[in-house]
Amino acid sequence: MTETHDDEIVHWGLDADREEPAVAIAKVVADLTGTSLSELSPAYDYIDGILSGLYSNPPEPEAQITVEFTYCGYRITVEQSGAAEFVHVT
Template sequence: MTETHDDEIVHRKLNTDREDPAVAIAEVIADLEGTQTDELTPTYDCIDGMISALYSNPPSPEAQMTVEFTYSGYRITVEQSGTAEFVQVT
Protein backbone atom coordinates (compact mmCIF):
# COMPACT_ATOMS: atom_id res chain seq x y z
CA MET A 1 0.00 0.00 0.00
CA THR A 2 1.36 3.41 -0.98
CA GLU A 3 1.80 5.90 1.83
CA THR A 4 -0.29 9.02 1.24
CA HIS A 5 0.54 12.56 2.22
CA ASP A 6 -2.79 14.34 1.66
CA ASP A 7 -2.82 17.82 3.20
CA GLU A 8 0.72 17.27 4.44
CA ILE A 9 3.59 19.59 3.61
CA VAL A 10 6.90 17.77 3.43
CA HIS A 11 9.91 20.03 3.97
CA ARG A 12 13.36 19.17 2.62
CA LYS A 13 16.63 21.04 2.24
CA LEU A 14 18.18 20.56 -1.21
CA ASN A 15 21.90 20.78 -1.93
CA THR A 16 22.31 24.01 -3.92
CA ASP A 17 25.86 23.00 -4.96
CA ARG A 18 24.78 19.76 -6.62
CA GLU A 19 25.63 19.52 -10.33
CA ASP A 20 22.04 18.60 -11.32
CA PRO A 21 19.80 19.77 -8.47
CA ALA A 22 16.59 18.81 -10.31
CA VAL A 23 17.51 15.16 -9.74
CA ALA A 24 17.15 15.85 -6.01
CA ILE A 25 13.48 16.69 -6.67
CA ALA A 26 12.96 13.26 -8.25
CA GLU A 27 14.79 11.60 -5.35
CA VAL A 28 12.47 13.23 -2.81
CA ILE A 29 9.36 12.21 -4.79
CA ALA A 30 10.68 8.65 -5.13
CA ASP A 31 11.29 8.55 -1.38
CA LEU A 32 7.79 9.85 -0.62
CA GLU A 33 6.20 7.37 -3.03
CA GLY A 34 8.39 4.40 -2.09
CA THR A 35 9.59 3.95 -5.68
CA GLN A 36 12.75 4.32 -7.73
CA THR A 37 13.66 7.57 -9.49
CA ASP A 38 13.85 5.80 -12.86
CA GLU A 39 10.13 5.01 -12.55
CA LEU A 40 9.30 8.76 -12.58
CA THR A 41 9.09 11.10 -15.55
CA PRO A 42 12.58 12.54 -16.09
CA THR A 43 12.89 15.95 -14.45
CA TYR A 44 14.42 17.49 -17.59
CA ASP A 45 11.09 16.86 -19.36
CA CYS A 46 9.27 18.88 -16.69
CA ILE A 47 11.43 21.56 -15.13
CA ASP A 48 14.14 21.90 -17.78
CA GLY A 49 16.91 23.71 -15.93
CA MET A 50 14.80 25.99 -13.73
CA ILE A 51 16.28 24.69 -10.50
CA SER A 52 19.84 24.75 -11.85
CA ALA A 53 19.40 28.37 -12.94
CA LEU A 54 17.95 29.29 -9.55
CA TYR A 55 21.11 28.05 -7.83
CA SER A 56 23.80 28.83 -10.43
CA ASN A 57 22.79 32.45 -11.02
CA PRO A 58 20.58 33.40 -8.08
CA PRO A 59 19.21 36.88 -7.61
CA SER A 60 20.31 38.83 -4.57
CA PRO A 61 19.16 37.36 -1.22
CA GLU A 62 16.77 40.29 -0.83
CA ALA A 63 14.82 39.06 -3.87
CA GLN A 64 13.87 35.80 -2.13
CA MET A 65 13.32 34.04 -5.48
CA THR A 66 10.92 31.08 -5.36
CA VAL A 67 10.07 28.56 -8.09
CA GLU A 68 6.76 26.69 -7.88
CA PHE A 69 5.67 23.85 -10.15
CA THR A 70 3.86 20.52 -10.25
CA TYR A 71 5.80 17.32 -10.86
CA SER A 72 4.69 13.73 -10.54
CA GLY A 73 1.59 14.50 -8.49
CA TYR A 74 3.20 17.00 -6.10
CA ARG A 75 3.06 20.78 -5.94
CA ILE A 76 6.66 21.77 -5.24
CA THR A 77 7.99 25.10 -4.03
CA VAL A 78 11.76 25.62 -4.12
CA GLU A 79 13.46 28.69 -2.66
CA GLN A 80 16.85 29.99 -3.71
CA SER A 81 18.17 28.92 -0.28
CA GLY A 82 17.49 25.26 -1.16
CA THR A 83 14.45 24.95 1.08
CA ALA A 84 11.73 22.93 -0.66
CA GLU A 85 8.12 22.04 0.14
CA PHE A 86 6.25 19.11 -1.38
CA VAL A 87 2.45 18.82 -1.23
CA GLN A 88 0.69 15.88 -2.85
CA VAL A 89 -2.02 17.11 -5.24
CA THR A 90 -3.30 13.86 -6.78
Protein backbone atom coordinates (compact mmCIF):
# COMPACT_ATOMS: atom_id res chain seq x y z
CA MET A 1 0.00 0.00 0.00
CA THR A 2 1.17 3.48 -0.77
CA GLU A 3 -0.06 6.63 0.90
CA THR A 4 -0.07 10.31 -0.03
CA HIS A 5 -1.96 13.30 1.39
CA ASP A 6 -3.51 16.25 -0.49
CA ASP A 7 -4.88 18.45 2.31
CA GLU A 8 -8.01 16.55 3.35
CA ILE A 9 -7.78 13.72 0.80
CA VAL A 10 -5.70 10.64 1.57
CA HIS A 11 -4.63 8.62 -1.48
CA TRP A 12 -3.84 4.97 -0.93
CA GLY A 13 -2.91 2.14 -3.27
CA LEU A 14 -4.67 -1.11 -2.41
CA ASP A 15 -3.05 -4.43 -3.24
CA ALA A 16 -5.92 -6.91 -3.66
CA ASP A 17 -3.41 -9.72 -4.19
CA ARG A 18 -2.11 -9.33 -0.62
CA GLU A 19 -5.34 -9.13 1.35
CA GLU A 20 -9.12 -8.84 1.13
CA PRO A 21 -9.95 -5.29 -0.08
CA ALA A 22 -12.54 -4.74 2.68
CA VAL A 23 -9.91 -5.59 5.30
CA ALA A 24 -7.40 -3.23 3.66
CA ILE A 25 -10.02 -0.43 3.70
CA ALA A 26 -10.75 -1.04 7.39
CA LYS A 27 -7.03 -0.99 8.23
CA VAL A 28 -6.58 2.36 6.48
CA VAL A 29 -9.57 3.89 8.29
CA ALA A 30 -8.32 2.51 11.62
CA ASP A 31 -4.95 4.12 10.94
CA LEU A 32 -6.51 7.45 9.89
CA THR A 33 -8.77 7.59 12.94
CA GLY A 34 -6.27 6.24 15.44
CA THR A 35 -8.77 3.52 16.29
CA SER A 36 -8.20 -0.16 16.87
CA LEU A 37 -9.37 -2.28 13.95
CA SER A 38 -11.50 -4.32 16.35
CA GLU A 39 -13.41 -1.15 17.36
CA LEU A 40 -14.63 -0.44 13.81
CA SER A 41 -17.73 -1.90 12.22
CA PRO A 42 -16.82 -4.61 9.71
CA ALA A 43 -16.21 -2.93 6.35
CA TYR A 44 -17.71 -5.94 4.61
CA ASP A 45 -21.11 -4.96 6.05
CA TYR A 46 -20.87 -1.67 4.13
CA ILE A 47 -19.64 -2.93 0.79
CA ASP A 48 -20.95 -6.52 0.84
CA GLY A 49 -18.15 -8.07 -1.19
CA ILE A 50 -18.37 -5.56 -4.05
CA LEU A 51 -14.64 -4.84 -3.98
CA SER A 52 -13.75 -8.52 -3.84
CA GLY A 53 -15.76 -9.06 -7.02
CA LEU A 54 -14.12 -6.07 -8.67
CA TYR A 55 -10.66 -7.58 -8.16
CA SER A 56 -11.42 -11.31 -8.47
CA ASN A 57 -13.24 -10.93 -11.80
CA PRO A 58 -12.09 -7.54 -13.08
CA PRO A 59 -13.86 -5.88 -15.98
CA GLU A 60 -11.93 -4.72 -19.02
CA PRO A 61 -9.57 -1.80 -18.23
CA GLU A 62 -11.61 0.39 -20.61
CA ALA A 63 -14.60 0.07 -18.26
CA GLN A 64 -12.84 2.22 -15.64
CA ILE A 65 -15.02 0.95 -12.78
CA THR A 66 -15.13 3.10 -9.64
CA VAL A 67 -16.82 2.15 -6.36
CA GLU A 68 -17.74 4.90 -3.89
CA PHE A 69 -19.15 4.45 -0.38
CA THR A 70 -19.09 5.93 3.11
CA TYR A 71 -17.50 4.02 5.98
CA CYS A 72 -16.81 5.21 9.53
CA GLY A 73 -16.81 8.91 8.67
CA TYR A 74 -14.89 8.63 5.40
CA ARG A 75 -16.14 8.90 1.83
CA ILE A 76 -14.06 6.26 0.06
CA THR A 77 -13.56 5.97 -3.67
CA VAL A 78 -11.83 2.85 -5.02
CA GLU A 79 -10.83 2.55 -8.64
CA GLN A 80 -10.39 -0.65 -10.60
CA SER A 81 -6.61 -0.01 -10.59
CA GLY A 82 -6.52 -0.23 -6.77
CA ALA A 83 -6.14 3.51 -6.26
CA ALA A 84 -8.25 4.66 -3.32
CA GLU A 85 -9.18 8.08 -1.92
CA PHE A 86 -10.32 8.67 1.66
CA VAL A 87 -12.08 11.96 2.38
CA HIS A 88 -13.16 12.70 5.96
CA VAL A 89 -16.81 13.74 6.03
CA THR A 90 -18.62 15.41 8.89
